[in-house]
Amino acid sequence: MNQTIRVFGLAALGAAIFIAIGFALPLWLLFTATKAVGFGLIALGIVALMRGGLVSFGQGLYYCVGAYASGLLASRLGVSDIFVLLLVGGFAGGLIAAAISPLIARYRGIFFAMLSMALSMVLYGVLAKVTAIGGSDGFNVPEPTFFGWAPGVESTDLALYVVAIVLAALVAAICRLYFDSGPGLVALASRENELRVEYLGASVFSVTQRNFILSGVLAGLGGALNGFALGHVDPFFSYWTTSGEVVFIAILGGYASTIAVFGAALVVELVRSFSGQYFPESWQLFLGIFLLLVIIFLPRGFGSLWARGAGRRKPAAAKERNS
């Protein structure tokens, strides 16, 4: 109980600080930060999979499903409340992940990665052909409302930013509690030694399924958020390069922290924005150099900075004994 209160307290404090900062930020940065939260959510799902020893190169599928489900609900059925739309996006992503999980949870390593990517490309191909929902151009989504309040063009970015920050804080806190729980520790153990975990009485298949569905929910949430941040949804959400970028973010963030992925996503978005503006023909080069530097100097990602600090203060599990 104490840990739950502490984690949610820290999340609330962090959210309050970032929301306060948001009021002083220019619109372009609010938009960039909101989009970064969307990507951070998908990356956090990949982190959940990485903790179980798997990397998905197809999270774009659930990202796209979340974006299309919430976007269609808003544009075709007139549902405009962002909270309902986010819930629908997350649910749709989780539902598709749950349907796919019995198949994909049987695979490991490169086979898991390739199968996940193949499935996302199947969706891309299907959506690009279905002209009723925009084909390869996709479709525009209307501006959302916030508990019935329509803030107008000027304030929508700020309102969406506030929602994104609250969502990021809530999801980071829930994932922190899950990662630190008994089942979270078993997921880590599965990454290390599946045979042993099975011989202790746990099902590695179930662990993988649970993490996979969680990653689907998070990607769906990210898709819904970014669909409304961009005001447009298209099949490129499911393209393999979208999934690859999020793996990039997850590696930058590392799996030690649930906050680091959001920081990593923001850094990537900023590097992309600035290098795209000043070096439009070679921004990928800058992104690549940046990733190389992180891999060399922080091989376990930004989150290892937190973990190192925590390690100095309280060595590993001994922290509880000394508290």
Next chain:
Amino acid sequence: MSAVVLEVKGLMKSFGALVAAKDINVNVTADARLSLIGANGAGKTTFVNMVTGYLKPDAGQVLLDGKEITGLPPRRITRAGVCRSFQIPQLCETMTPLDNILVAMGIAGGGGSLFAPAHSTAAIHGAEEVLARFGLESYADQPVNELPGGVRKLIDIAMALASRPRVLLLDEPTSGVSSEEKFPLMDRVMAALEGEKAAVIFVEHDMDIVTRYADRVLAFYSGEIIADDAPDEVLSDPAVQKYVTGTAR
């Protein structure tokens, strides 16, 4: 004499033309300290693997407390109460011994809530108690992959014991351990098992270990049990001396 906890009836297993288990029948009582001996390829590990679900027998039955567990997946056999350690310790290498034990205890306790901390004070105290029984307290917070072989063996056994087994199978607990360390290691294991209501079955090649720690011995040869009795009786059996210990004159 305590009750029979594990019954093995007519167990058969072949790998192509090689018969690894031929009509194996064994009853194991709840307080047994049973050693399996035999040359390499005699069928000891095949027996352990069939009882623990790693291999599915071609025929025969394995019963735990009268309930059939034949051919179930390892995790279900473990949950039923049959746990094992491995010849090569199967550990979570980058985690600490404490975390390894916490994983084992957490799974044995039903996995725990999705949001209840794995490192709660109560859980840590429980894991520390298990480590203390094996004399491993001083290693609790070191990564497993930095620990010596004998310590790793003990952690492997401690993890199996943390699952609260009714039957504990130890696959060559002293293999890969120096001759000076073998007896201290087995002393630790047997001391840790004191008070546990678990039958212990261990595969062993060192006959000094067998005579000191087992109260019953099964000798395997070519997939068959050729002797089943007290250690002194089995080790003086001419067939065992000829095919297993190589001491026949």
